[in-house]
Amino acid sequence: MSINLKKILLVDDNQLFLKMLSKAFKKSGIECITAESGLEALEILKTITPAAILSDYEMPDMNGIEFRQRLMDDPVLNNIPFVFLTYITDKELMVKGLNLEAVDYVTKDTPVNVIVSKLNNLIYTVHKQQELSKQELKKAAEALNVRSIPNKTPVVDGFEINFWHQPYQDIPGGDFIDFIQVDNRYTFIVLGDIMGKKWMAWFFTFSFLSYVRAAIRFGILSNDYSVASILQKVNNVICYDDVLKDILSSLSLLMIDNETNQISYSGAGDLPLLHYEAETGQLKKVYADGILLGLLANSVYTEQRINLGKNDQLFIFTDGMIDFSTDKGKKSDYDGFTNNLKSFLNKSYNFKELETDLFESAPAARVDDCSIINIYRTA
């Protein structure tokens, strides 16, 4: 769940007090969601994750301690910083509350601006700490040389391969890309998207990538160069891996055969690829038929051959490329993306120009990781 830094939850049975505090927080740029009881607060927390919770102790039905206890029992909710708000300066109660990992106490006679500052500091400190942990994680991942996105593209005779990737809100996410050059003849191209966003999805990219890499390598060892059979193997292993239970991924797997100049393709729950025919100026969809990896063991994956003519291009991409936010809310628009891409290609834009003029043109409208791979047939 993503945490909204500018939103906190206030719980108090005194409506007047809620109003007064909300007003003061609003002035300092923090939006308050209010609840008049612990039960109402629990209902709100089903859909919203605030940056902090400020709760009264004395409330009818469910008092603050009981409310806190309920949050403690929930693996997601117990991580939200919690502050007790009370008239009582009862030492026994304080100890009880601190045992429930309440971060702080604020007595109700504290001046409102002090309450607001306290909460502001708390949110800032927790956020800062989380940022530091993320930086540490990124450093560790780099040190271990685990990358879900490569830093260079392979050189393949007769083809030019490019890619563009943009993580959502600068946090690594569920998209992963890999290029595996077996020898001078065969090059595998992998594009996957773990369902989900940000860190949680990112962690699983490594498990999926490891399985995909292993399946490709084992395939080569036994002279099996079929992309469909590789996908089938990966899917079966994933379905039987308990750690990956409930984790699903789309995958486009392609192999360029340099000798025949053919590309074989098999897809699992991925978006149709786009084949740009230079001669006709048409952008055609290339459909695969496989379902998402990790959904059903023994699913059948098939493969097809794609013949690129000279100057033809193939685009392989994740759903982040077709999702964007508009004034009326978020939208997925595959056809819109296709039409845009087509008009740029017909104006002879190369991939670098597509990057700057099309992909990077509206960063604020992006709502997910974006990845796109381009294969260009040069000869």
Add this chain to the structure above:
Amino acid sequence: MIKLIKDEANHQLIEITVSEANLENADAFKLQVIQLLDTHAKSVVIDLNNVEYIDSSFLGALVAILKHAIAMKKEVILINLKKDVHDLLLLIRLDKVFKIYSNYKEALTHL
């Protein structure tokens, strides 16, 4: 997040109340529906008429629910999908695993 509309002998009809089904509400949604499945052991018909946009986290939650239901030999049926949402499901072949009907009446004939 979800509203229970009907509780029938062999299925429950629920409605997703949000218009943007995304990362923020995916976990809560998954937990609530799985809880329904576990408690009542009935198939679930999910009405998506309010949903304008669905992201991959939420699709992941839907599929996780489906896997849970399959293990219990129950069904998950999706109804009243907006065109954009339906198109997306078709593009990534989720229509192969979910039963999708245009409305509740049509779903009933298959239950």
